[in-house]
Amino acid sequence: MIVVMKPDHTQEELRDLLGRIEKMGLRTHLSKGERRTIIGVIGERELIQEIPFTSFPGVEAAHPILQPYKLVSREFKEENTRIRIGRQVEVGGEAVPIIAGPCAVEGRQVLDEIADALHAMGIPMLRGGAFKPRTSPYSFQGLGELALKYMSDVRERTGMPIVTEVMDPRDLLLVYKYADVLQIGTRNMQNFRLLTEVGQVDKPVILKRGMSATIKEFLMSAEYIVSHGNDKVILCERGIRTFESETRNTLDLSAVPLLKKLTHLPVVVDPSHALGRTDLIPAMACAAVAAGADGLMLEVHVRPQEALSDGAQSLTPQAMEELLERLEPVARAVGRRIL
Amino acid sequence: MIVVMKPDHTQEELRDLLGRIEKMGLRTHLSKGERRTIIGVIGERELIQEIPFTSFPGVEAAHPILQPYKLVSREFKEENTRIRIGRQVEVGGEAVPIIAGPCAVEGRQVLDEIADALHAMGIPMLRGGAFKPRTSPYSFQGLGELALKYMSDVRERTGMPIVTEVMDPRDLLLVYKYADVLQIGTRNMQNFRLLTEVGQVDKPVILKRGMSATIKEFLMSAEYIVSHGNDKVILCERGIRTFESETRNTLDLSAVPLLKKLTHLPVVVDPSHALGRTDLIPAMACAAVAAGADGLMLEVHVRPQEALSDGAQSLTPQAMEELLERLEPVARAVGRRIL
Amino acid sequence: MIVVMKPDHTQEELRDLLGRIEKMGLRTHLSKGERRTIIGVIGERELIQEIPFTSFPGVEAAHPILQPYKLVSREFKEENTRIRIGRQVEVGGEAVPIIAGPCAVEGRQVLDEIADALHAMGIPMLRGGAFKPRTSPYSFQGLGELALKYMSDVRERTGMPIVTEVMDPRDLLLVYKYADVLQIGTRNMQNFRLLTEVGQVDKPVILKRGMSATIKEFLMSAEYIVSHGNDKVILCERGIRTFESETRNTLDLSAVPLLKKLTHLPVVVDPSHALGRTDLIPAMACAAVAAGADGLMLEVHVRPQEALSDGAQSLTPQAMEELLERLEPVARAVGRRIL
Amino acid sequence: MIVVMKPDHTQEELRDLLGRIEKMGLRTHLSKGERRTIIGVIGERELIQEIPFTSFPGVEAAHPILQPYKLVSREFKEENTRIRIGRQVEVGGEAVPIIAGPCAVEGRQVLDEIADALHAMGIPMLRGGAFKPRTSPYSFQGLGELALKYMSDVRERTGMPIVTEVMDPRDLLLVYKYADVLQIGTRNMQNFRLLTEVGQVDKPVILKRGMSATIKEFLMSAEYIVSHGNDKVILCERGIRTFESETRNTLDLSAVPLLKKLTHLPVVVDPSHALGRTDLIPAMACAAVAAGADGLMLEVHVRPQEALSDGAQSLTPQAMEELLERLEPVARAVGRRIL
Known part of the structure; x- marks a missing residue:
């Protein structure tokens, strides 16, 4: 100092x-x-x-001369942290896994349709919300445990590990029981009690960057989790708030190489929430991979115009498949491969 | 639409x-x-x-043509909501109450010193943190229930109602037992589960604006609380995040008249957290009152340089007393009085 | 360093x-x-x-340990700089002058109507645009020299000094000939060639803060002017760009006490451009004075709905007169008086 | 409407x-x-x-229902505008040209060293500042016409077309005489008089996005130029201002696909100014190409630690050469090639 x-x-x-x-x-x-x-x-x-x-x-x-975080820093641990999920997925290695699925699980049938389409095209992981943090108290709030059951049924059938958000410390045990990866949403990046709780379990955590969080604050939130014992933290850039209104948020891709420099933890990118519209997703997904992202989270829905949340940013399975074809050469160009 | x-x-x-x-x-x-x-x-x-x-x-x-919130809007209810706290305080009426105290309760003795000084100068309400949301996992996290007990002892002795933050739904019953007003902190403005919970109790809630929340989102969070049954919501502007780095955040005083126009709920201002430094607090506290604030939240500590959190923005009791003298004529000038 | x-x-x-x-x-x-x-x-x-x-x-x-500016700093010169304009106005002293007028001078008759109304209520200075920086090439661009002539005729008749913007170094001599105060607009705060030019004349300059300028950059722009020989610089806070969309910009009133601390130059506030709507102007004008502003710039038009620019933020003369009545007690409350 | x-x-x-x-x-x-x-x-x-x-x-x-810009919109002209510069460069076609060079031309010898290194590795265009917009009046302001002469000598020797900034309408004729492409800097994006002037010449213009400009404002500034007769406008994303302080600005790569959707004009990216540090440039240059950029502007200096401006963000020729090798496969992956 x-x-x-x-x-x-x-x-x-x-x-x-x-x-x-x-x-x-x-x-x-x-x-x-x-x-x-x-x-x-x-x-x-x-x-x-x-x-x-x-x-x-x-x-x-x-x-201050030293960074306020320690355990998550590159200075503390030089080599990349690689996090294994299920039998086939590893985040932080050479492969770039895609995590796709609906914003919210809306019912068994629609989830199955989406998951089967994703599985058929080789997407290795499924995401879906059981508890939805909605800005309006009048909007669909998620199916809760039912959604978790539907997702775990998909896993049984397809082998896809599942990622889902935990919003409340009181739900942690329930979500833990079903999920392979716990997600901390952008609005909870500084819910320090929740961070402490997921720091005490042994499953990987995807920590989404708060929508106005600095990189330093983002890493301090990761430090919360790691300092409580759980070092399987995956950072997720999902857009920051700026004055621009043509996109929902501004995807901050420079966060990817910056984080890779400051921390040994893997960094994935969620262009769907950042952009809030599908038309820019393919270009930005390619850019994320080129910038060095260790994975991509994407919203996919079979009928976006019937989605109960975030339909405007959900790709159709067909668009997802086309995107995969665009992503693969980009990944190869930077010495990676899409998983 | x-x-x-x-x-x-x-x-x-x-x-x-x-x-x-x-x-x-x-x-x-x-x-x-x-x-x-x-x-x-x-x-x-x-x-x-x-x-x-x-x-x-x-x-x-x-x-959209209509605002997404309803119950909190002026269109729904034209007259100002007035919220009574204890026997002597009312927020939303003609008087402008000051809510002062330390960022965190650090011990019985130091709390008593602060509270006695505030009480002696006629400050009607005491604030203090029992559970502290700290950016670093290595920082002081608050005394928990002990802090609540010390605060309620102060209330018994002085009659000052107490305001304290609830960070976790699991603490709600505990905090409810001791506090007169529940505070939802800036990092929890969109912790929708917590909003739902405080929407089901019968004590007033101070809802702090998220540090990058739009006015619309802020009102939607208030709508969460009110729609669950608790209409005693006090909004608190506490600074938004901008590119400026000379102050911790940028106090958005135009939020005060804007909120007063859009909602019937009272609006208070916390210049301490917005500015992060004491030298600008007096001017901005006066400005807040002139802008129409229904109350002020201020951090006061007897020995700021020994404070375990936020010392840099804590006024000494003497500075608080001088500020009161500056505030009174400003309040009168806009047809109000400092309580 | x-x-x-x-x-x-x-x-x-x-x-x-x-x-x-x-x-x-x-x-x-x-x-x-x-x-x-x-x-x-x-x-x-x-x-x-x-x-x-x-x-x-x-x-x-x-x-860096030292601020990058020197001549404009309080460290360089402790006492407030007071700038005399015409016979009766001084900016930076005890009085808080109001500078009012239309966004753009649209014609002789409408200017005269506005100016006469302002003069009748004792407003000491007139503002009006001759060259208008408009976002659209298809919008009204100002009357140029004609506008300057109309304004100087008003000065002759009423004695009100006039403030007008210079946008282009090629116009400087022309504007200099007519104006009492040269204004540098927000989009030109870092037009360093223009700053250099106005630094070489002997008339006061109102320098508007760039809409995303930090306080440090703002002061560096003032340093440009002063370092070229003109120390009569008046700083003007006019709102910064944030994510909030209910107001055009976010009026950063904490800039007022912050600037007063860092520099000896006077600081005025323009709530009209910051807010972009009239309903919040009275509250924020009062707040600006309470925060320590050395002057106010306000847009006034006799028929806002016929204004060729910025009608939405122009007060009517009647609203201006009511505002004056609200401002005076606030000024007195902070030991100042409205001029 | x-x-x-x-x-x-x-x-x-x-x-x-x-x-x-x-x-x-x-x-x-x-x-x-x-x-x-x-x-x-x-x-x-x-x-x-x-x-x-x-x-x-x-x-x-x-x-508003319609966008405020017309001539620059995709609705007005569907196919991409391609702009030819010199004999070999085209911006807006399949190839992605690199524009590289020092921030400022500091002397004949150092410019020659830089240009020769760039030429040797096949970089097709040279950039360099003759008039430098510096935040501090005490910093190096550029060599003026001398710099233009040195650059045109390089062009004569190597055939590389030259890009340089025009900051002041009074310099336009001079810059026009020497430059192949006129650059409008970020601080002048809304210098409407300057836009009007470059709208009346017949050389291509690189228009840099203002550092807090919305996409709509950026396109309105392009509309200024085009509506005055010059349709050879190249848009340049160079970072926007956010709360993040680890990078100088935040490179907004989503602006690339967004602009490509809204306008027919080519879009290039300047990662050097956005990031303000070299270590993140390679990743973000690759990401820019993957996002669909039509060109890259990069700062290169033979001895960054002796640069009179922006040394911290200047690549060495060796780093530039390594970057080229990384860029080429990325360009191929998205159906383009680096020029």
Whole structure:
């Protein structure tokens, strides 16, 4: 931590601050320039973070030198984390798996239609919502456990592992029982109690980036999960909020190489939620793979215009199949392959 | 709802869409211009919202005409909602109550010092965190029930009603037992399960705006609570995320008159969290009152540099007292008074 | 400047960097922690700014310690700059002048009607556009010199000094001839050639904040003007771009106390352009004054629904007069008075 | 245009508005629902745009149905615009040309070194700044005409067409004399006078997106140029401003397929300015090509740590060459080739 004193700080203010720092067992390094006095604070990251430097009178600014996250950082672990899901899928390796399915599970029959179509084209994993976080209290809220059962029946029949969101710590055991991968949705990225809970189970977690979360906050949320014992965290970029209104959110693809640089965790991309419209999905799915994404999450529905949620961004199985054909050469071009 | 067809839509696409709309029992109003065909959809808001118009092939855009919220709107209820808290406080009336206290309750003694100072200067309500949503898993997470007990002891001694955050549905009963007002924090504004739960209790709720929430989303979250039966919702503007980095967030004061226009619910402002630094708080607290705020939430700590969280934005009791003196004439100038 | 080396930097990389710094005549201060090596760079701000620290291999980050602006900073000049305009107006003193008028001058008669109404209620300064920066090439672009003449006729008749925008260095002499205050519009805040030109004249300049400019960039643009010789710069907050769509932009009132802290220049607020709608203007104008604004710019039109630009945000003279009555007690409450 | 009346509008307000619309020669289509009266306005886009609907009392909202731009739209011209530059380069066709060079031309020798390296690896076009828009008045401002001469000497020697920015209408003739392509920088995207001027010349224009410009505003700026007679406009996405601070701006790659859908103009991407750091450029350049970009602009410098501007984002020639090798298979994968 680098602490910059105000030009008019008093000697007493400086002494008080140095005293507090040293009381914590940290070392200081004082440097008096012409215009500013600067204190370098050296020692354990966790101890340094406990001092509210800018609350001290006389302090102008404080610049952290180390990142606030540790376990998820590349500095802590250099090689890529690879997460195995079911018998056939691995996220974080050379293959780029596709995770597809409806936004919400709306009924057994429609789910089966979707899943069978996906399975037939070789998509290895199924996604689907059982509990839906809907902006309006009057919208369809999901089928709950019934949806989980329908999905696990699909898994039994097809072998596709299933990904579904857990929204509430009280549902965790239930979702855990059925799902292969737990998803933390964008609105829960900083639901720290939920993060703590999924940090204590042994199944992989897909953590979606909050729609206005910085990369640092995103990694701190992953750190929550890992620090509680679960190191199988898959990060998912799903669009951030900007002033642009032609797309629902703005897909931040530079998050992909940036995250790959800062963390050893795998990074997947969800263009469906970011864009909120199907016409731009193929181009952006290709771009995501070219940017280095370790997987793609895509919404697919057999009849988007009958979908109870997010129909506007759901590909038809036919569009999904065409997209696969476009994705494969792009993956090969960057030394990967679509799974 | 106004649906705009693509210039090259087919007759069949139009017929399918009209069929779907009419099957829902809604009426349509067709208008063919030179360049675009437009469909007006007339009927119940809830029925209209169930149709994913933009998923239909042939549809270019859909413009909602009615706001998606109902119970919280001024159109639904014209007069201001006034919410009584304890014997002496009312939010939404002529008086502008101050809600002050530490970010987190750190111990009995320090809480008592803060509360006594606030009580002595006539501040009518105490805030304090028992469960703290911290960005880092390594930071102080709050004292939990102990903090609630200390706060209720303060209430017993001083008569100040207490406001505290509930972060997890599993804590609701516990927090309910002690608190006079339940706070939903900014990171939980779209924790719909939690909103549903606090919608089923009979104590007032302060709902903080999500840090990248639109006004519409904010009101939809309030609608969640009210639609589940609890109409005692107080909205709190606490800063939105922008590109500016000199302040922690950007306090969006125009949200105050805008919300007062769109909803009958009271609106309070929390400049402490928005700004993240104390030096700008007095000016912005005055501005909030001038903009029409129905209350102010402020962080106060006896020794900010020892605070375990958010010390940088905590006023000392002395600064709070000076602020009160600045606030009173501003309140009078807009026909209000500080409580 | 504090330069942080990568954990794996080589000795040669460090040596090269130190060599470059010392070649510039700057001093360094090396501090080796357990995890990072840090270099403090001490010396002239301008020399330090010339080194592209993060281009050096081995460098992880560089944190500037001093602000990049100088002449406009409070550190450079402590007391408020007061700018006299005409015989009666001063910006930056105790009084808070109102600058009002139409978005664009549309004709002699309508300008006279507006100006006479403003003059009758004691508004001391007139604003009006002669050259209009319109988003669409098909919209009304302003009357040019004719507008300037109409405005100067108003000044002759009423004594009101006039403010008008200069959009193009080629118009500067013409605008200079007629105007009392030159305005730099939000889209030109970083038109550095135009800033250089107005920095070489002797009339006051109102510099509008770019709609996505940081406070630092805003002050750097002011520094451009002042460093070329013109220290009569008035800063104008006019709303920033965010994700919110209920208002045209988001009025960033915290910019007012923040700027007053960082710079000695006066700060005025334009709520009309920020909000883009009249209904929220009175509340936000009051809030601006309470926040410490040194002046207000407001759009007024006698018949907003006939305005050729920005009618939706133009107050009628009657609404302006009512606003004045609301503003005066707020100004008094913060120790100011409306001029 | 769809105009929505307030629920409590008067008959007189409705009559006045209808009168105004009909006086313009436009047709109306009235629809009275239970809760709202809606007016469809039919006729010429330009006439409709002249009415400030939301300034009329009684009007709640106005929703435009047609895009405000015309000449640049796909609706106006379906096939892609292809722009030929020099003898060998075409932008908007199957090939994806690379435009590379230093941020600023700093001297003859260093420019020659850079250009020769680029030429040797087959890069077809050279970029370089003669007039530099620098945030600080104390930074290097460019060599002006000298830089233009050095660049045109390079063209003579290598045949590479040159791209350079024009910042001021007064420099247009000078820049026109030397450059093959005129660049309008991000800070000038809404410098409408400059747009008008480059709309009157016959050389291609690269228009950079403003760093907080919406797609609609970006296309309106292109419409300015085209409507003045110059249809050789190349759009350039270069990053937008968000809350993220790990990269300088956020590269908005979804703008590429979105623009390709809305307009017939070619779209190139500048990852260097968007990211502000070299380490993420290769991944994002590949992603841009996969997203459908018609060209790439990249900053290259032989000795980035000596660059007078933007060194931190300049690739070395060696890094550029490695990038070319990565780009080629990606381009082939999407049916294109790197030029």
